[in-house]
Amino acid sequence: MTNFETLRDKYACPCDESTMYEPFLLPVKAEGMKVWFDGDPEPYIDLVLGYSSNNFGHNHPLLVKAAQDAAAKIAQIHSFHTKDKLLLSQYLADKVSKEQPYNVYFDIGGTSVVASAIRLCRSYTKKRYIVCFDGAYHGASQLGASVTDDGFIDKAQYVINNVSDFVIRLPFPGKHTDVTTDDSIRQLEEAIQNNDVAGVIVEPVQGANGFIFPEDDFLPRLREVTESNEVMLIMDEIQVGLGRIGHFFAYQKWGIVPDIVVLSKSLSGGFYPLSAIIARPQLFNSVSSNATAFQSTFNNNPLGINIALKVMEFIENENCLENSMVKGETLLHKLSFLEDSPYISNLRGEGLAIAFDMTEKNAPNQPSKKYAKKLKDVALDEHLIIYSCGRNGDVIKLAPSLMIEDKDIEFIVNKLKIVLEKAGLI
Ligand SMILES: Cc1ncc(COP(=O)(O)O)c(C=O)c1O
Missing domain, CATH: 3.90.1150.10 (Aspartate Aminotransferase, domain 1)
Structure with missing residues (x-):
């Protein structure tokens, strides 16, 4: 045996x-x-x-059926739009805002869309720095690790690394911490004044750090400051999006609209590691058209996208x-x-x-x-x-x-x- x-x-x-x-x-x-x-x-x-x-949950029968149907339909093809992809893009963009346009790109895994979101901020603003927060987890690739708290990743393991270049880390005003929104926002304003800040990345509720909810005025004030300084705001919904705190996007609890949303994890119900960037068109349009900016053999994968469409129906119907x-x-x-x-x-x-x-x-x-x-x-x-x-x-x-x-x-x-x-x- x-x-x-x-x-x-x-x-x-x-x-x-x-x-x-x-x-x-x-x-x-x-x-x-x-x-x-x-x-x-x-x-x-x-x-x-x-x-x-x-x-x-694991293997819900409706989602198992969705995954089986998706696999039987078309599992992988590259370089074409599929109907499902366009429908899912519309669905997710409308969930962010019905008033303002958003475009959507699909990839694999959370870290890759975090990295691409950071690239979009830099490309659009022509600035370099990214602000992130103590206790944040955004992934473990070079760019993802750069904005992840040192408590979760041993950056020495990256040996030759630039993982902390052009990153400014600020305190997160969690409800059970002694950091206040005022402290955090004041430091953000200083950071923006003294550096060329392209974007801020934040988890609306910190996941890996143990479901740390922010002070209620934090995200609205973060939105105000980023908007008035033309700094892009990335909302990392990878862990707490899709209903974990009872909202489709967790940030919606605080009534704000970010420039970029990144999603993954349950997007395909756990059957495929689909991820998505939902961003304002001008961000995507700022990328040079000399070559495709986001390349990956399994990006826009029809299997994952078809399951995700069924997951969207499932969230509504159930x-x-x-x-x-x-x-x-x-x-x-x-x-x-x-x-x-x-x-x-x-x-x-x-x-x-x-x-x-x-x-x-x-x-x-x-x-x-x-x-x-x-x-x-x-x-x-x-x-x-x-x-x-x-x-x-x-x-x-x-x-x-x-x-x-x-x-x-x-x-x-x-x-x-x-x-x-x-x-x-x-
Ligand atoms: C908030 C958040 N962002 C990004 C990531 C990275 O996603 P992945 O592990 O799929 O690369 C995670 C993973 O736990 C996460 O919780």
Whole structure:
């Protein structure tokens, strides 16, 4: 019989995220929030869901059918517009604004559209600097890494690198931090005055940093300052877009309209790594037409795009946004017992983006990576998949399926009670 652990030790890349969980588990089947691992008949409940790339749960039958139909239709072709691509472009552009025009480009994976969005800002403004924020995660390629917080990426691993050139990092005024919108905006104004700033990239709610919601006046003021200084505003919706906080685009909660939106993860329901840049036409038009600016063999892929069109229908027909808001509120309310633990603070959330911080005992200001890991490990023993994240590794994030039902909520709440007790953290 094949020993997969031996195969891992001998052949697998030893420095990717497959090393995150111990013991060695091989997923073999998934459905909704349930995942089955090799040799264990009892399913696990997945509250990570591919870092929000499976927002509608694993393998929803309607989406499996959509993926099968898409594969049977046309899986890959290059250098042609397809009807689906034009329809999806129209759909996404209209979601950003019905009043102002936007163009759309489709690529693969989140990091690539972040990099292209940065290029667009520089190309249009003829300026160089990009402003980003502490705690931000925007990807791990050279350009993506340049605007990602050092807490998430060891930039020394890039060996020969220019990943931090022309980047200015400012504090993010999160609701549970001591940074205020005034601090952050004042520093932004100074940065714009003293440097040639092309764009600002921001996650409307920081994902990798542990669902950090901004102060409510932050995004509107960020929009004001960028607009009045002709600095482009990129909204990174890769993790929290498509319903995670109950809005199609999370930034819509604050009533603003950015110059560029980048999307990926659940855009094709987790069946294809489709990503998109939705940007004002003048940004795309600023790129020289000497050669195509965005080239990739699998860009505009018809398989991913066809599934994404069905995902858009699915979000509407299944009331995913409303479900996210309503069920999220119930779940958050039922999780209030977590705050009785002397090791937990800042239980927060909106929609189905829920998180809390693990701390030293009775010390809400002392983040504890150790207890976050302990909770994650005991949860795994109890067949609950969660993970610890944040710059300090102290945050536990819960990102259930937007299709979550009341019985799932009861199950998760009861399981977390058991986990907390078994971990000795209550
Ligand atoms: C907000 C945000 N931007 C960009 C990325 C990078 O996307 P990818 O991992 O698909 O390259 C991520 C990934 O987690 C993300 O959360």
